Amino acid sequence: MKLVIGIVRPEKANDVLEALYRAEVRGVSISRVQGHGGELDRVETYRGTTVKMGLAEKVRFEIAVSDEFVEPTIDALCDGARTGDVGDGKIMVVPLERVVRIRTGETDHSAVTPVAR
Amino acid sequence: MTAPVLAAEVNTGDTAWMLVATAMVILMTPALGLFYAGLVRSKNTLNTFMMCAAALAVATVMWALVGYSIAFDEGNAIVGGLGHVGLRDVTFVPRDGTTIPHLLFMAFQASFCILTVALVSGAVVERMRFGPFLVFAALWSVLVYAVLAHWAFGGGWLQEQGTLDFAGGIPVEMGSGFSALAAALVVGVRSDYGRQAFLPHNAIYVLLGAGLLWFGWFGFNGGSGFSTGNPSVLAFTNTLLAPACTLVVWFALDLLRGRHVTAIGAATAIIVGCVGITPAGGFISPGWAMALGGLAALPSYAIIVLRPRTRVDETLDVLAAHGIAGITGILFIGFFAQQSWNGVADGLAYGDAAQLGEQALAVLATPVYAFVVTFLILRLIGLVMPLRATVREESLGMDIVQHGEEAYATGEGAILIGPEASTDGDVALAGERV
Numbered sequence: 317m318k319l320v321i322g323i324v325r326p327e328k329a330n331d332v333l334e335a336l337y338r339a340e341v342r343g344v345s346i347s348r349v350q351g352h353g354g355e356l357d358r359v360e361t362y363r364g365t366t367v368k369m370g371l372a373e374k375v376r377f378e379i380a381v382s383d384e385f386v387e388p389t390i391d392a393l394c395d396g397a398r399t400g401d402v403g404d405g406k407i408m409v410v411p412l413e414r415v416v417r418i419r420t421g422e423t424d425h426s427a428v429t430p431v432a433r
Numbered sequence: 434m435t436a437p438v439l440a441a442e443v444n445t446g447d448t449a450w451m452l453v454a455t456a457m458v459i460l461m462t463p464a465l466g467l468f469y470a471g472l473v474r475s476k477n478t479l480n481t482f483m484m485c486a487a488a489l490a491v492a493t494v495m496w497a498l499v500g501y502s503i504a505f506d507e508g509n510a511i512v513g514g515l516g517h518v519g520l521r522d523v524t525f526v527p528r529d530g531t532t533i534p535h536l537l538f539m540a541f542q543a544s545f546c547i548l549t550v551a552l553v554s555g556a557v558v559e560r561m562r563f564g565p566f567l568v569f570a571a572l573w574s575v576l577v578y579a580v581l582a583h584w585a586f587g588g589g590w591l592q593e594q595g596t597l598d599f600a601g602g603i604p605v606e607m608g609s610g611f612s613a614l615a616a617a618l619v620v621g622v623r624s625d626y627g628r629q630a631f632l633p634h635n636a637i638y639v640l641l642g643a644g645l646l647w648f649g650w651f652g653f654n655g656g657s658g659f660s661t662g663n664p665s666v667l668a669f670t671n672t673l674l675a676p677a678c679t680l681v682v683w684f685a686l687d688l689l690r691g692r693h694v695t696a697i698g699a700a701t702a703i704i705v706g707c708v709g710i711t712p713a714g715g716f717i718s719p720g721w722a723m724a725l726g727g728l729a730a731l732p733s734y735a736i737i738v739l740r741p742r743t744r745v746d747e748t749l750d751v752l753a754a755h756g757i758a759g760i761t762g763i764l765f766i767g768f769f770a771q772q773s774w775n776g777v778a779d780g781l782a783y784g785d786a787a788q789l790g791e792q793a794l795a796v797l798a799t800p801v802y803a804f805v806v807t808f809l810i811l812r813l814i815g816l817v818m819p820l821r822a823t824v825r826e827e828s829l830g831m832d833i834v835q836h837g838e839e840a841y842a843t844g845e846g847a848i849l850i851g852p853e854a855s856t857d858g859d860v861a862l863a864g865e866r867v
Contacts, residue, residue: 360842368850371845
């Protein structure tokens with residue numbers, strides 16, 4: 317089991333969700349984050365005050381998957397989020413020690429497997 | 434120079450009301466900015482409001498320079514003359530047929546021009562670049578608004594042949610609505626149109642904007658009699674009654690369609706009702722105004738439901754809310770104008786079928802003129818500069834790209850590189866503030 321973390325452009329979040337859905341990855345959490353990834357700083361001016369905005373808005377996906385879903389998830393994140401310009405984001409994969417589904421108490425592999433409707 | 438004296442014909446009561454009414458209509462443009470800004474995505478909030486600010490700037494200047502003259506100087510049936518260019522001969526002496534200073538009459542009419550330019554921006558927000566919009570606002574305010582205002586109010590052919598338009602169904606409502614359609618077609622759809630849902634980012638802005646617009650509309654319609662006389666009182670009261678009926682009918686339509694009465698729908702209904710009563714305000718009885726308010730909801734609601742299914746990204750539905758409701762109001766006069774209330778003319782229901790024909794002529798000519806001329810203006814500007822932002826800029830948001838500001842800046846990660854050292858001794862103060 318892995319936790320796949322993808323940090324993507326906010327305007328690409330819908331495309332990523334769509335790609336994940338097509339890859340049959342169902343369990344997703346997202347949050348709005350701010351970060352810096354080497355892209356050019358924006359300069360903004362508010363009356364007399366000029367500032368360099370060092371942080372850009374990003375959306376962070378957290379997806380816990382069983383091993384066979386790791387590659388499809390990464391592919392979906394890349395497909396959905398890539399524009400080719402600096403600032404497209406990162407994907408990080410980290411091992412998961414334990415997963416528990418709260419409703420049923422199922423653990424690990426069965427906890428990250430989507431429920432059949 | 435001798436001190437200016439009040440011309441003999443000026444009526445102080447009328448003047449006092451028209452001063453207030455003008456200020457109320459000026460408030461409608463920032464109110465529209467709020468209404469529009471709430472309907473777009475948060476990354477385009479400032480740009481959307483700034484389109485309205487652009488109208489306050491550019492349309493006012495153009496109106497004073499040439500627009501007023503084209504609209505209200507005697508000319509031919511199509512355009513006015515150049516006698517009032519640069520506000521020449523616009524003084525304290527009232528214009529013929531009015532009892533308020535000519536200068537005030539000009540200012541009141543200016544507020545209409547400004548609002549109408551701002552209305553058109555609703556068709557192209559979230560993608561049109563700010564620079565070309567400034568050029569568009571300048572040309573459109575003269576070539577479309579001023580000409581249509583001349584037709585309807587300034588002694589042009591529609592007014593001469595007897596078409597009734599109390600407060601601007603022709604130049605303001607139909608003019609903006611059908612120009613918006615043309616503008617949406619020339620500028621094109623937003624890059625994710627039809628693929629992604631674009632949700633209003635702040636419904637409270639929308640409701641507050643609609644409320645302020647309604648308030649301003651009492652000056653808009655109530656001031657269009659240019660006096661404190663009966664037509665103004667009738668139009669003022671009808672501006673209360675008609676939108677209330679539109680709201681009721683809109684609630685019912687919302688319930689039938691989706692089981693919920695929606696807030697954005699209510700805000701839209703207020704606008705549609707105000708638009709519907711705009712041309713008819715001073716010409717129909719309060720009872721018929723209520724009927725008009727209810728009726729106006731139907732065609733506008735239908736267009737709002739159907740338009741997003743097309744490839745026409747007329748983003749904030751200016752055509753449905755203004756163009757279509759304007760037509761409803763203009764035609765309604767042809768049926769239910771009542772001489773016992775307006776002292777001017779009867780409609781079909783009260784024995785004068787010809788009035789309906791005169792109204793219908795305006796409904797045929799105005800949309801065609803507004804659409805064609807707007808289409809040409811934007812095509813011409815497009816030859817000189819790109820009308821719209823790139824896909825990349827569009828996804829970043831027009832606020833940052835066009836204005837270098839954000840509506841909801843948090844300040845996190847902002848590194849101070851200014852204020853630049855200024856020479857006027859305010860440096861210490863500026864430093865202190867940081």
